[in-house]
Amino acid sequence: MTEGNGAAIPAVGPEEGKDLPPVVSIENISRFEGQEVTVQGWLYNLRQSGKLLFPIFRDGTGLLQGIVAKKAVSPEVFALTRELTQESSLIVRGTVRADSRAVGGYEMDVTQLELVQGVPVEEPFPITPKEHGVEFLMHHRHLWLRSQRQNAILRIRHEISKACRDYLDGEGFILVDTPILTPAACEGTTTLFETQYFDDKAFLTQSGQLYSEATAAAFGKVYCFGPTFRAEKSKTRRHLTEFWMVEPEMAFATLEDAMKLAERFVTFVVQRVLANRKRELETLGRDVSRLEQVEVPFPRISYDEAVEILRRKGSDFEWGGDFGGTDETLLSEEFPKPVMVHRFPAAIKAFYMEPDASRPEVVLGVDVLAPEGYGEIIGGGQRIADRNLLHRRIQEQNLPEASFDWYEDLRKYGSVPHAGFGMGIERVVAWICGLEHVRETIAFPRMLHRMRP
Amino acid sequence: MTEGNGAAIPAVGPEEGKDLPPVVSIENISRFEGQEVTVQGWLYNLRQSGKLLFPIFRDGTGLLQGIVAKKAVSPEVFALTRELTQESSLIVRGTVRADSRAVGGYEMDVTQLELVQGVPVEEPFPITPKEHGVEFLMHHRHLWLRSQRQNAILRIRHEISKACRDYLDGEGFILVDTPILTPAACEGTTTLFETQYFDDKAFLTQSGQLYSEATAAAFGKVYCFGPTFRAEKSKTRRHLTEFWMVEPEMAFATLEDAMKLAERFVTFVVQRVLANRKRELETLGRDVSRLEQVEVPFPRISYDEAVEILRRKGSDFEWGGDFGGTDETLLSEEFPKPVMVHRFPAAIKAFYMEPDASRPEVVLGVDVLAPEGYGEIIGGGQRIADRNLLHRRIQEQNLPEASFDWYEDLRKYGSVPHAGFGMGIERVVAWICGLEHVRETIAFPRMLHRMRP
Numbered sequence: 001m002t003e004g005n006g007a008a009i010p011a012v013g014p015e016e017g018k019d020l021p022p023v024v025s026i027e028n029i030s031r032f033e034g035q036e037v038t039v040q041g042w043l044y045n046l047r048q049s050g051k052l053l054f055p056i057f058r059d060g061t062g063l064l065q066g067i068v069a070k071k072a073v074s075p076e077v078f079a080l081t082r083e084l085t086q087e088s089s090l091i092v093r094g095t096v097r098a099d100s101r102a103v104g105g106y107e108m109d110v111t112q113l114e115l116v117q118g119v120p121v122e123e124p125f126p127i128t129p130k131e132h133g134v135e136f137l138m139h140h141r142h143l144w145l146r147s148q149r150q151n152a153i154l155r156i157r158h159e160i161s162k163a164c165r166d167y168l169d170g171e172g173f174i175l176v177d178t179p180i181l182t183p184a185a186c187e188g189t190t191t192l193f194e195t196q197y198f199d200d201k202a203f204l205t206q207s208g209q210l211y212s213e214a215t216a217a218a219f220g221k222v223y224c225f226g227p228t229f230r231a232e233k234s235k236t237r238r239h240l241t242e243f244w245m246v247e248p249e250m251a252f253a254t255l256e257d258a259m260k261l262a263e264r265f266v267t268f269v270v271q272r273v274l275a276n277r278k279r280e281l282e283t284l285g286r287d288v289s290r291l292e293q294v295e296v297p298f299p300r301i302s303y304d305e306a307v308e309i310l311r312r313k314g315s316d317f318e319w320g321g322d323f324g325g326t327d328e329t330l331l332s333e334e335f336p337k338p339v340m341v342h343r344f345p346a347a348i349k350a351f352y353m354e355p356d357a358s359r360p361e362v363v364l365g366v367d368v369l370a371p372e373g374y375g376e377i378i379g380g381g382q383r384i385a386d387r388n389l390l391h392r393r394i395q396e397q398n399l400p401e402a403s404f405d406w407y408e409d410l411r412k413y414g415s416v417p418h419a420g421f422g423m424g425i426e427r428v429v430a431w432i433c434g435l436e437h438v439r440e441t442i443a444f445p446r447m448l449h450r451m452r453p
Numbered sequence: 454m455t456e457g458n459g460a461a462i463p464a465v466g467p468e469e470g471k472d473l474p475p476v477v478s479i480e481n482i483s484r485f486e487g488q489e490v491t492v493q494g495w496l497y498n499l500r501q502s503g504k505l506l507f508p509i510f511r512d513g514t515g516l517l518q519g520i521v522a523k524k525a526v527s528p529e530v531f532a533l534t535r536e537l538t539q540e541s542s543l544i545v546r547g548t549v550r551a552d553s554r555a556v557g558g559y560e561m562d563v564t565q566l567e568l569v570q571g572v573p574v575e576e577p578f579p580i581t582p583k584e585h586g587v588e589f590l591m592h593h594r595h596l597w598l599r600s601q602r603q604n605a606i607l608r609i610r611h612e613i614s615k616a617c618r619d620y621l622d623g624e625g626f627i628l629v630d631t632p633i634l635t636p637a638a639c640e641g642t643t644t645l646f647e648t649q650y651f652d653d654k655a656f657l658t659q660s661g662q663l664y665s666e667a668t669a670a671a672f673g674k675v676y677c678f679g680p681t682f683r684a685e686k687s688k689t690r691r692h693l694t695e696f697w698m699v700e701p702e703m704a705f706a707t708l709e710d711a712m713k714l715a716e717r718f719v720t721f722v723v724q725r726v727l728a729n730r731k732r733e734l735e736t737l738g739r740d741v742s743r744l745e746q747v748e749v750p751f752p753r754i755s756y757d758e759a760v761e762i763l764r765r766k767g768s769d770f771e772w773g774g775d776f777g778g779t780d781e782t783l784l785s786e787e788f789p790k791p792v793m794v795h796r797f798p799a800a801i802k803a804f805y806m807e808p809d810a811s812r813p814e815v816v817l818g819v820d821v822l823a824p825e826g827y828g829e830i831i832g833g834g835q836r837i838a839d840r841n842l843l844h845r846r847i848q849e850q851n852l853p854e855a856s857f858d859w860y861e862d863l864r865k866y867g868s869v870p871h872a873g874f875g876m877g878i879e880r881v882v883a884w885i886c887g888l889e890h891v892r893e894t895i896a897f898p899r900m901l902h903r904m905r906p
Contacts, residue, residue, distance in 0.1 A: 023705075025625060025673065040705040042670075042867045060673030060704065061625070089867035091705075117838075117868045125866050142664075142859045143866060145671035154672070158628045165618065172478060172514070175611045179897040180633070180657075180680050181646075181695055183905050193634075195648040195657070197694075197904055198686070204633075204648070204657075211595075214906075215896055217495075218598035219607070220478065220513030226680060227633050233651070241650075242634050251513065252476075252493040252544075385570075406595045406906035413578050413596060414495045414542035415570045443668055444632040451650055452636050453667075453859035 021093055026062035029106045032096045039064060039108065040091050042146070043084045045129075053081050055110075056103065057092060062279075063103045063148065066092060066110045077113050087125040087146070089116035134439075141444060142453045152280035153440055156273055157429045161225075163272035164246045164423070167265055168223050173248055176215040178208030178224040184403030191230045193241075204229035207422055210352075210407050212249035213383060216418055217410055223248040235448050237437040238325065238375055240426055242446040249420030255354075255364035255382040258419040259340055262368055262378050263298040265423070266338055270294040273432055286434045290371060293336045300340045303362065306331055322348045329373040338377070342366040351393040354382040354417075366421070374431035380421020387411035474546055479515035482559045485549045492517060492561065493544050495599070496537045498582075506534050508563075509556065510545060515732075516556045516601070519545060519563045530566050540578040540599070542569035587892075594897060595906045605733035606893055609726055610882045614678075616725035617699045617876070620718055621676050626701055629668040631661030631677040637856030644683045646694075657682035660875055663805075663860050665702035666836060669871055670863055676701040688901050690890040691778065691828055693879055695899040702873030708807075708817035708835040711872040712793055715821055715831050716751040718876070719791055723747040726885055739887045743824060746789045753793045756815065759784055775801045782826040791830070795819040804846040807835040807870075819874070827884035833874020840864035 021036040029037075041059030048054070051070040056063055068081045084090070094110040119125055126140055127147065137144045144150055165175070181195070181202040193204040208224035215222045225246040232239055248265070250257060270291050273281070281288055301309070310317040313330050317323075323331070323341075332339060343362040346355060353363035365381035384390045390411050394404050429441035439445045444453065474489040482490075494512030501507070504523040509516055521534045537543070547563040572578055579589075580596055590597045597603055618628070634648070634655040646657040661677035668675045678699040685692055701718070703710060723744050726734070734741055754762070763770040766783050770776075776784070776794075785792060796815040799808060806816035818834035837843045843864050847857050882894035892898045897906065 027625075040869070041673075060627075060669075060671055087867040089869045116870075119866050123865065140859075140862075142667035142862060145668060151671060154629055154668075155627060157630075161628055161630075162618070162622060165615070169615060172480075174513075174608060175614055176607055176896045177610075177614075177680070177697060179695060179899060181682075181899050181904060193648045193650070193655075195646045197646070198684075198901060200904060202646075202904055211897060211906075214595035215598060215607075216513075218513055218604060220494075227630070229634075231651075242632060244630060406593075409593075409595060412576065413572050414540040416493070416542045417569075443629045444664060446632060446634050448651060451634060451653060451655055453664075 026057070026059045026064045026104065029062070029064060029096055029104065029108075030098075033098055033106070034096065036093065036095050036111070037108075038091060038093050041089070043086055043088045043090065045086070046081075046084055048082065053078070055081060055084060057090070057108075058146070058148075060151070064106065064108055065102045065104075066094060066108045066113075068110045068113070072109065073111060073113070077110075080115060081110075081113055083118075084115075085119040085121060085124060086128070087143075088118045090114060091116060138439065138445075138450060139452070145443060148283055150440065152277075152283040153429065153433050153435070154443060155280050156277050156284075156433055157425070157441060159273050159277050160269055160425060160428055160432065161244075161246075163269040164225065164265070164425075166272075167268045168246075168248055171221070173221045173223045174215075174219045176212065176219065176222045176224060177226060178205070178211035178215075180205050180226065184400060191232050193229050193231045206230055207245065208247050209249065209420065209422065212247055212420060213410055213418060214406070216249040216251045216420070217414065217416070220252075221248070221250045233448055236325070237439075238427065238430075240438055240442065240445055240447060243438075243442070244425040245422045246425065247420060247422040249418065251416050251418045253382075253419040254417055255342065255366060255419055258380050258382065258421055259300065259342065259366050262340065262366065262380070262421055262423075263296045263338075266298075266368065266378070266428075267294055267296050269428065270432060281433075284433055286432075290336070291432065294338065298338050298340050298368070299335050300342060301331075302342055303344045306341050309334060320345050320347065323367075323376075325375055328369050328375045332369045332371050332373060332375075335371065337371055339369050339371075340366050341369065342381075349381075351397045351399065352383050352390065354384050355389075364419075368421075368423075370427070370431040372431065372434075374427060376424075377427045377431065378421050378423045380419065382417060382419040385411060385415045385417050387415065479510070479512045479517045479557065482515070482517060482549055482557065482561075483551075486551055486559070487549065489546065489548050489564070490561075491544060491546050494542070496539055496541045496543065498539070499534075499537055501535065506531070508534060508537060508545075510543070510561075511599070511601075513604070517559065517561055518555045518557075519547060519561045519566075521563045521566070525562065526564060526566070530563075533568060534563075534566055537568075538572040538574060538577060539581070540596075541571045543567060544569060591892065591898075591903060592905070598896060601736055603893065605730075605736040606882065606886050606888070607896060608733050609730050609737075609886055610878070610894060612726050612730050613722055613878060613881055613885065614697075614699075616722040617678065617718070617878075619725075620721045621699075621701055624674070626674045626676045627668075627672045629665065629672065629675045629677060630679060631658070631664035631668075633658050633679065637853060644685050646682050646684045659683055660698065661700050662702065662873065662875065665700055665873060666860070666863055666871060669702040669704045669873070670867065670869070673705075674701070674703045686901055689778070690892075691880065691883075693891055693895065693898055693900055696891075696895070697878040698875045699878065700873060700875040702871065704869050704871045706835075706872040707870055708795065708819060708872055711833050711835065711874055712753065712795065712819050715793065715819065715833070715874055715876075716749045716791075719751075719821065719831070719881075720747055720749050722881065723885060734886075737886050739885075743789070744885065747791065751791050751793050751821070752788050753795060754784075755795055756797045759794050762787060773798050773800065776820075776829075778828055781822050781828045785822045785824050785826060785828075788824065790824055792822050792824075793819050794822065795834075802834075804850045804852065805836050805843070807837050808842075817872075821874075821876075823880070823884040825884065825887075827880060829877075830880045830884060831874050831876045833872065835870060835872040838864060838868045838870050840868065 053068040094108040368378035506521040821831035
């Protein structure tokens with residue numbers, strides 16, 4: 001990877017034809033103790049102490065401290081290293097040595113350093129170790145991602161996405177991608193992004209659920225996992241206009257099945273992050289003791305019980321209302337792990353929710369609230385299976401009937417009890433990483449006043 | 454999963470409190486030979502022969518033939534089974550028996566059958582075993598997905614998506630989701646879907662590449678994998694307006710690295726499908742002998758050589774032109790496996806492509822053409838690393854400079870040679886499944902005249 005074919009960048013040329021030491025990733029450096037290796041990356045930091053220079057390199061997979069001794073390298077390399085500026089790109093060679101004091105536990109005794117591109121002193125990398133304002137950082141998001149904190153968050157996001165897929169794939173769910181461009185809204189129409197679709201109008205999807213109900217009848221157990229959109233004018237620390245959701249859906253399944261799946265799914269994801277992303281959680285200073293308590297079963301409370309809890313805690317919340325962020329926080333405080341709230345008033349939930357046969361004013365829905373005040377991470381439940389009831393609901397809510405003809409077909413041709421849920425990835429990342437604001441949970445967040453870079 | 458809690462569906466009630474046989478998936482039926490099991494699904498087909506009924510059940514994971522002998526079941530169950538209509542939903546119990554003549558190699562001696570929802574005779578399932586026109590099937594796509602052929606295609610699609618992720622994850626790539634809503638176009642502006650983004654305009658992404666270049670500098674090796682959009686008015690068998698792309702990007706990498714990654718990646722994906730989706734490929738009648746030849750290395754030809762091949766084959770193709778579908782087919786006919794065409798004229802490629810240092814009129818791009826006339830499945834190459842050159846290209850192509858300031862920053866702060874590519878999932882599904890048209894490669898295709906269901 002060092003051939004640099006065609007790279008129109010001034011560089012201290014590689015010594016061609018020589019048997020060069022292997023290029024390794026810093027995250028794998030421990031495997032190369034005592035060996036000579038090549039690291040390709042950027043300067044993260046530089047300290048000097050007499051005739052020793054201590055550059056810290058980053059390559060995107062970790063940090064590695066180098067030791068450049070004046071007597072061990074050529075005068076040119078020593079001079080070059082001493083003048084290195086933050087984020088200059090370079091190729092460095094040396095021998096790996098264990099040192100428990102060093103970041104990551106290893107150091108490199110540098111023998112050769114080649115500059116790929118120096119960042120000029122008069123135009124330095126804008127993000128320095130000093131504090132920057134949020135607006136400044138968001139404006140430089142493409143560069144901010146190089147910080148150790150943002151790197152750790154997005155590596156954990158990667159692990160979470162992968163864990164979601166691995167769990168569902170392992171349980172026999174089939175990934176069936178649902179469309180982004182849709183002719184009708186799933187929930188309400190006021191928060192939709194609209195686009196001209198040739199001679200027609202299209203809306204950006206808010207959820208793949210309705211489509212997944214069709215594919216569940218074709219494949220048994222399915223999931224979709226993609227971006228979803230809400231044109232909400234809210235400016236809270238929990239809202240993005242573009243966010244990713246994973247939505248499993250099962251045929252021949254009930255609210256009970258959805259709740260069982262939800263608790264196993266969330267537990268698997270949390271345990272996977274704890275197992276594989278210890279270093280990243282440390283970088284974030286995350287207290288993992290709370291995460292370690294996440295295991296099945298999760299506590300379950302009915303909406304009625306949730307209202308009681310709120311009132312006992314001094315809230316004047318009335319039966320029939322929808323929980324706000326404060327209510328969710330009050331509820332989640334009561335439990336050491338995620339809590340499942342089920343059986344909501346029909347009036348505050350979506351048209352497709354199956355009523356409880358024994359009590360038709362509530363529906364078989366479930367929300368999962370994360371601990372530590374992170375709010376709702378999952379919403380789902382059992383869907384209406386009866387054709388006439390579904391048709392009535394569509395009419396009651398004044399939904400465009402023609403757009404839902406195919407959805408009603410699912411209740412005409414071999415309808416079955418079915419259930420599922422959607423989990424918002426950004427909320428889960430915020431919770432597991434312990435973040436104040438969802439804007440750091442995705443590489444390029446889209447918010448009310450932010451669509452760049 | 455048989456509790457049916459709240460399902461407002463008339464059903465021959467389950468016998469509650471009894472110790473019911475386990476619910477199994479048909480794809481796992483072989484593990485239950487000689488045992489009594491429960492299968493939940495739909496009626497796929499029904500034959501009668503005297504006092505024996507042969508219903509074929511589908512549950513989304515496979516087909517299973519049942520044998521309902523008049524003397525083995527109650528008169529009610531026999532009568533119910535005899536009148537079953539296509540796609541009626543049901544729960545069936547019986548004992549699994551191996552029979553090499555049966556579809557899938559197993560049969561079930563049915564002891565109990567419970568109807569969940571019967572499809573009425575006067576309103577039958579619209580898709581019958583007879584031939585239907587494409588428009589009819591596309592209009593009923595939500596139901597068409599229940600056919601064995603569509604089921605097989607989308608299971609293979611699932612396997613392909615999973616193989617892409619597994620390969621990249623295993624090679625240390627980090628998934629960094631790139632935005633769908635973007636302020637500027639990556640390639641041209643005439644084929645963009647536009648939406649109002651509060652007080653601003655946004656466009657639906659055509660590629661995550663520019664963003665992945667930023668994340669590659671932060672993480673080393675990254676990929677994005679999501680939906681992309683082109684508002685093209687073309688109506689060919691290779692075009693969708695909404696399609697999924699997987700796009701790996703590597704820092705410190707050249708065209709050579711991108712080509713090596715591409716051939717290993719494609720080979721891994723094809724071999725994974727051959728290993729895990731034999732049954733589905735059989736359902737499609739796919740001749741797998743051609744797929745079995747896909748292994749590294751792939752043949753490589755320069756654009757110049759490609760032009761020579763075309764002219765030798767009688768085409769009047771001129772140096773400097775872009776390959777059309779027919780040219781791609783002519784080229785791919787020459788090779789038993791995918792062919793990599795590299796070093797294209799700069800004028801026909803995107804502004805960000807690195808020129809070949811030894812020959813600046815060509816750029817370090819590569820296209821991978823699938824065999825058997827399936828056309829381009831991968832496009833990529835090395836990106837411009839030099840700040841001044843990139844700036845000049847942006848000006849030459851009259852791109853909005855303000856929108857690209859962050860992209861230029863990547864060449865200001867530690868620029869490195871970097872490379873990557875995008876692979877279109879639908880084209881790969883079409884090739885591996887041997888399909889005539891991409892409309893069958895995705896659950897709910899979006900095309901010029903098709904946005905429903």
